[in-house]
Amino acid sequence: MDPDPGTQAAEHTRRTAGVTFAARLTFDGIHHSYHGKETIKGVSLTAEPGEVLCLLGPSGSGKTTLLRIAAGIEAQSHGRVMLNGRELAGPGVFLPPERRGIGLMFQDFALFPHMTIIDNVRFGLTAMPQKDAIAEAMGALERVGLAHYAQKFPHVLSGGEQQRVALARALAPRPEVLLMDEPFSGLDSRLKDTIRADTLAILRETRATAIVVTHDAEEAMRMADRIALLRDGTLVQAGTSDDLYRRPCNLFAAAFFSEINEFDGVVRNGLVETPVGEASAQGIGEGTPVSVAVRLSGVGVAEKSGSIPARIISRRFLGVVELLSLAVPGTEKLVRARVRADHLRPGIRDVTLKINRQDILVFEKT
Numbered sequence: 514m515d516p517d518p519g520t521q522a523a524e525h526t527r528r529t530a531g532v533t534f535a536a537r538l539t540f541d542g543i544h545h546s547y548h549g550k551e552t553i554k555g556v557s558l559t560a561e562p563g564e565v566l567c568l569l570g571p572s573g574s575g576k577t578t579l580l581r582i583a584a585g586i587e588a589q590s591h592g593r594v595m596l597n598g599r600e601l602a603g604p605g606v607f608l609p610p611e612r613r614g615i616g617l618m619f620q621d622f623a624l625f626p627h628m629t630i631i632d633n634v635r636f637g638l639t640a641m642p643q644k645d646a647i648a649e650a651m652g653a654l655e656r657v658g659l660a661h662y663a664q665k666f667p668h669v670l671s672g673g674e675q676q677r678v679a680l681a682r683a684l685a686p687r688p689e690v691l692l693m694d695e696p697f698s699g700l701d702s703r704l705k706d707t708i709r710a711d712t713l714a715i716l717r718e719t720r721a722t723a724i725v726v727t728h729d730a731e732e733a734m735r736m737a738d739r740i741a742l743l744r745d746g747t748l749v750q751a752g753t754s755d756d757l758y759r760r761p762c763n764l765f766a767a768a769f770f771s772e773i774n775e776f777d778g779v780v781r782n783g784l785v786e787t788p789v790g791e792a793s794a795q796g797i798g799e800g801t802p803v804s805v806a807v808r809l810s811g812v813g814v815a816e817k818s819g820s821i822p823a824r825i826i827s828r829r830f831l832g833v834v835e836l837l838s839l840a841v842p843g844t845e846k847l848v849r850a851r852v853r854a855d856h857l858r859p860g861i862r863d864v865t866l867k868i869n870r871q872d873i874l875v876f877e878k879t
């Protein structure tokens with residue numbers, strides 16, 4: 514069942530998007546403070562032409578502030594913002610938002626309730642003759658499959674449709690770069706997947722470079738060509754979702770992308786001992802204190818075939834999977850595992866564990 518009839522309409526009537534010039538947006542050594550509190554601490558990062566770059570991080574990590582700096586709503590204290598090598602903001606230069614060629618779609622994509630949909634979409638096209646602005650706005654509405662709503666007012670549209678109108682409004686001036694701050698956060702989870710996929714398809718067609726803020730690692734993995742992970746105003750790691758998931762640079766990055774069990778240990782002979790077995794600590798010096806992350810999905814649980822004895826302390830049924838807490842010898846800490854729901858028989862207490870090597874990550878303690 515499709516809860517949003519507008520989405521179905523979009524599949525049939527959406528026009529291929531007009532192409533924008535793909536642009537490269539660069540943050541170069543950006544620092545920023547609010548009232549003396551440093552919020553961005555030297556971030557350098559580039560969104561390549563035509564790519565979808567997700568800024569990912571917990572609340573307060575500085576994602577929105579970076580977007581606002583790119584848009585020209587906020588000024589950095591040091592560093593430069595460049596578009597195709599041209600300085601938008603830097604020492605002695607500050608282009609106002611309307612001269613940056615950057616489109617914005619912020620969290621509360623609020624449409625103006627007293628304006629028709631077409632007037633909402635042509636809001637940013639004031640520099641054009643009215644006839645051209647209407648034609649451009651209609652084109653943008655066709656792109657998102659909602660041209661038939663042009664003369665309606667926002668309140669008759671569903672949340673998902675309003676979101677698509679907001680996207681049309683942001684794309685109408687054909688920005689070289691589109692900045693989106695948590696664009697799907699107001700949508701219910703059933704709609705979110707469809708709208709996100711539609712939005713991504715439209716971004717690909719327009720070839721606009723897009724920077725999308727999210728705090729949801731899965732959303733970033735679904736959308737991004739590259740992800741930049743932020744924490745406390747610093748860039749932790751940037752790369753593809755594969756890089757960040759498989760080769761996280763530290764425990765924080767590992768824990769952001771998967772649920773983990775965490776153990777402390779010390780490197781001895783290139784190995785580190787944990788309650789769930791030995792892990793390789795190649796490249797880390799003898800005697801170094803380390804943190805070992807074991808992904809929940811990497812903890813195999815079997816009645817007899819594993820090598821580590823364990824006792825099930827709790828089981829939580831989550832539908833497709835089951836979350837287990839297990840006691841193992843040598844630690845007070847419970848080990849958590851995520852297994853297929855019908856995998857273990859009801860009532861079983863004593864089991865064995867087998868850890869998948871790929872799901873063990875070892876990091877030097879910082």
Ligand SMILES: Nc1ncnc2c1ncn2[C@@H]1O[C@H](COP(=O)(O)OP(=O)(O)OP(=O)(O)O)[C@@H](O)[C@H]1O
Pocket residue numbers: 547548552570571572573574575576577578579728
């Ligand atoms: N207008 C403001 N005045 C003072 N401090 C602010 C202001 N806006 C943001 N901050 C602070 O700047 C830091 C970064 O905030 P920012 O909104 O950029 O983070 P974020 O990663 O986008 O968080 P969220 O996901 O919650 O939106 C936070 O510590 C926040 O409290």
